[in-house]
Amino acid sequence: MVNFVILALVIPQSSKNINKMKPAFEAVKASTSHSFVVRRFTEQRFSAPYHYHPELELTLIVKGTGKRFVGSHIQDYAAGDLVLLGGNLPHCWKTSEEAEEESVSIVVHFRKEFAGDRLFHIPEMQDILTMLNKSSNGLQFRVDTTSVQSRMVALLQERDGYSRIIQLLDLLQQLATSSRSTMLQKKNEFESLSLSDKDRVHKVIAYIVDHFQQDISLDAAAAVANMSTTAFCKYFKRITRKTFIEVVNDYRIDSAIKELVSTDKSISQVCFDSGFNDVSNFHRTFKAKVNISPLQYRNTFRKKL
16 A cells, blocks of 8 residues: 655745745545546645655646646646646646636646565566656657547546556556647756755745745745855755856746747836846846847747737
8 A cells, every 4th residue: 555645845934934845745535436636626726735646647738827836847827738747747727816716726746666565577568667667857748639638537436446456557558648748848957866955945946936036035945945145046046056146047038938938928028027126137048048139039930820
């Protein structure tokens, strides 16, 4: 029997509480008849913060819009969004400020060994094993979500243990043999870190995700890591191979790109909404990363439509 522990990060809304940010563990009750967890979440706005846990996670968005954060990757989501995330891959769904309808998702949490240590290593399971290995970087599926939603609802409602196992394996096989999947990030750069380093870095990334659209403080990030500013700068660069502000700007530019292609906001409004407080700096940073100006990027994208 596999016991499950869901790990989430409690993100304070005020910088005054930054030193109190700690990983919060949510224990999912063990059951003699269930080896994985299926749940439906219905909220006005998705409330789970940027978090990670040892279980793999399959999430289907039934209703709602916003931005999905997976590691360093940012992407808009809407109803029908379906992703598989490997264990310890940080993630969250942030509901759009303009969203009027409720947010609904169906989520499956499971470990690779939920049906035994060797099941996915037999020849008949190679497609699923390959998919599970790729999920360490996050996978998005572009499949018939009507079919997938029906399967996930059935899995949610199924009470017979044997049938639940078969239904989950059938669902995983359907996804594994789909040719329409996209890896969300090139590499899960934190996968090989020690648990203590993962805990520290994930808390810092959680701080960035929650604050990159506002004023963000190097001193506050160092406090999250419980380090001096000087020691933190060296540590963060060694772990991520980027400076703290480079990572912040990565999130800001990715957010700006989504705004440029999905809204008619002015370039200056995109600049400020993405966390930059100076239009000239925004142009320089955008061009350094993307090689063209924000306006050229928008015009090039629209020409392709």
